[in-house]
Amino acid sequence: MAHRSRRPCADPxxxxxxxxxxxxxxxxxxxxxxxxxxxxxxRQARDRARAQRPAVLVSGVSRSYRVRDxxxxxxxxxxxxxxxxxxLLAVVGPSGCGKTTLLELICGLQPCESGSIECTPAALMxxxxxxxxxxxxxxxxxxxxxxxxVPRPEARRRAGELFAELGLAGFEQARPYELSGGMxxxxxxxxxxxxxxxxxxxxxxxxxxxxxxxxxxxTWLTDALRREPRTVLLVTHDVEEAVVLADRVAVLSxxxxxxxxxxxxxxxxxRGRTDPEVVALRERAxxxxxxxxxx
Amino acid sequence: MRRRILEVLPAAVxxxxxxxxWEAYVDAGAVNTFVLPAPHExxxxxxxxxxxxxxxxxxxxxxxxxxxxxxxxxxxxVGVLIHLFAPLRRAVYPLAVGSQAIPVALIGVLLVFWWGFxxxxxxxVIVLICFFPVVVTTVDGLASVDPEQLKLLHxxxxxxxxxxxxxxxxxxxxxxxxxxxxxxxxxxIGAYIAETSTATSGPYPGLGREIEADINALQTSRAYAxxxxxxxxxxxxxxxxxxxxxxxxxxxxRSRGEVR
Numbered sequence: 001m002a003h004r005s006r007r008p009c010a011d012p013x014x015x016x017x018x019x020x021x022x023x024x025x026x027x028x029x030x031x032x033x034x035x036x037x038x039x040x041x042x043r044q045a046r047d048r049a050r051a052q053r054p055a056v057l058v059s060g061v062s063r064s065y066r067v068r069d070x071x072x073x074x075x076x077x078x079x080x081x082x083x084x085x086x087x088l089l090a091v092v093g094p095s096g097c098g099k100t101t102l103l104e105l106i107c108g109l110q111p112c113e114s115g116s117i118e119c120t121p122a123a124l125m126x127x128x129x130x131x132x133x134x135x136x137x138x139x140x141x142x143x144x145x146x147x148x149x150v151p152r153p154e155a156r157r158r159a160g161e162l163f164a165e166l167g168l169a170g171f172e173q174a175r176p177y178e179l180s181g182g183m184x185x186x187x188x189x190x191x192x193x194x195x196x197x198x199x200x201x202x203x204x205x206x207x208x209x210x211x212x213x214x215x216x217x218x219t220w221l222t223d224a225l226r227r228e229p230r231t232v233l234l235v236t237h238d239v240e241e242a243v244v245l246a247d248r249v250a251v252l253s254x255x256x257x258x259x260x261x262x263x264x265x266x267x268x269x270x271r272g273r274t275d276p277e278v279v280a281l282r283e284r285a286x287x288x289x290x291x292x293x294x295x
Numbered sequence: 296m297r298r299r300i301l302e303v304l305p306a307a308v309x310x311x312x313x314x315x316x317w318e319a320y321v322d323a324g325a326v327n328t329f330v331l332p333a334p335h336e337x338x339x340x341x342x343x344x345x346x347x348x349x350x351x352x353x354x355x356x357x358x359x360x361x362x363x364x365x366x367x368x369x370x371x372x373v374g375v376l377i378h379l380f381a382p383l384r385r386a387v388y389p390l391a392v393g394s395q396a397i398p399v400a401l402i403g404v405l406l407v408f409w410w411g412f413x414x415x416x417x418x419x420v421i422v423l424i425c426f427f428p429v430v431v432t433t434v435d436g437l438a439s440v441d442p443e444q445l446k447l448l449h450x451x452x453x454x455x456x457x458x459x460x461x462x463x464x465x466x467x468x469x470x471x472x473x474x475x476x477x478x479x480x481x482x483x484i485g486a487y488i489a490e491t492s493t494a495t496s497g498p499y500p501g502l503g504r505e506i507e508a509d510i511n512a513l514q515t516s517r518a519y520a521x522x523x524x525x526x527x528x529x530x531x532x533x534x535x536x537x538x539x540x541x542x543x544x545x546x547x548x549r550s551r552g553e554v555r
Binding site: 107124132143144147195 | 441443444446447448449450451452453457461462465466468544546
């Protein structure tokens with residue numbers, strides 16, 4: 001089901017405003033109907049090829065915004081990134097360096113001006129949980145399944161299984177406003193996970209949480225990914241978070257965002273924030289950030 | 296129970312104060328009782344004409360109920376269509392605004408000519424008067440959905456219809472219900488306008504007609520009694536709708552000041 005999409009430049013300026021344009025953006029994101037017809041051999045060949053190719057390949061992508069009557073603001077300048085399948089790549093950078101833009105480009109929510117993005121279908125977990133206030137926690141988590149036309153009981157059952165696994169049992173019927181911030185993020189994560197996309201784009205998922213809850217969420221995410229391996233792009237401004245969670249860390253400069261450093265983490269899990277290796281890597285990443293800022 | 300009493304108390308005090316002031320004003324002889332009857336006169340007119348008034352309430356209640364429901368249906372449908380099809384907004388919105396300026400008395404005769412003395416002309420007038428607030432609040436409600444939520448659905452490969460069904464429609468519901476409240480509040484006076492600008496055969500033409508006839512016959516206290524029935528009926532309708540609202544959109548009703 002994992003079709004790769006290669007987008008030199010789509011124009012999703014109006015998400016559904018014009019169905020023709022919209023479908024153009026989605027071509028690569030929707031599972032193709034041919035998948036079932038392919039014989040096993042071809043599928044295996046494709047799987048092998050995918051294992052060799054990165055799950056995300058962003059090459060030379062730039063993006064600028066034009067605010068009315070002002071000079072265009074360059075958000076991203078010539079970004080080149082890649083993430084292997086089931087790798088967790090953290091993207092750190094100062095506020096306003098275009099991290100969110102990068103994720104929206106990868107998810108096909110914005111057009112890129114130059115360069116190309118090649119990736120497996122991506123699901124976005126936005127900065128705010130964006131849970132729908134009129135749905136229960138369980139139905140929110142099942143939203144992607146419902147959109148994929150999974151019948152409601154089946155969708156609820158599958159979401160319910162993850163609820164139990166991820167420490168949300170007993171809160172299935174709660175409305176989002178009755179949940180704590182950490183729980184809402186977990187529900188949002190379950191929703192992202194159930195979208196079935198092999199690539200998860202997490203946009204500062206724990207940015208709004210207090211330090212204790214955030215540490216809990218780090219443990220929890222590491223655990224969740226061990227059970228359900230996915231390729232993850234984690235955008236954050238918290239260097240420590242990046243080093244604790246990621247396989248690799250890409251450091252961006254202030255706007256316009258460029259990749260100024262890439263650090264291989266290569267540590268076992270779980271990691272403590274005070275592990276000497278983690279602290280050393282954090283220092284390296286912070287230095288890279290400072291260097292990138294002082295250009 | 297005690298809370299209930301406390302909730303009703305302010306309104307009750309206000310009504311009693313207003314009635315007292317009204318009574319004092321009339322009793323002081325400041326105004327002819329044909330122009331303004333005293334509350335006790337209205338009260339006794341209410342008592343003496345209870346049968347007549349309740350018989351006249353029935354057609355009016357029917358007009359308000361069915362008319363406002365139709366207005367909600369029309370208003371909501373038009374609102375959704377305007378939201379989904381941008382050209383329609385440019386075509387329909389100005390006309391909808393203009394429709395609010397139509398003097399009902401002008402078309403009343405035509406409506407009777409078309410549809411006779413029955414309930415249909417009245418329903419048309421009520422729909423004409425009530426549908427517009429529903430259109431406006433529905434359109435605004437549908438547009439109020441968080442664009443980030445639409446982006447999110449887009450990453451789930453949601454179709455336009457699914458974005459509407461999962462995000463826009465429920466997001467618009469509280470606003471549309473506000474529109475329904477306005478429509479209902481306006482609907483009662485709409486029924487009065489509808490009855491007095493069209494024609495009805497039969498002994499019980501409705502409270503609007505009754506009021507008009509009483510005014511012409513200088514039965515002012517009975518006219519006020521009928522108006523009092525309308526007054527209470529409007530309030531009852533409003534609170535019935537509030538109950539429906541809690542059912543339909545409970546998320547818009549979490550208690551205020553709640554600490555999480």
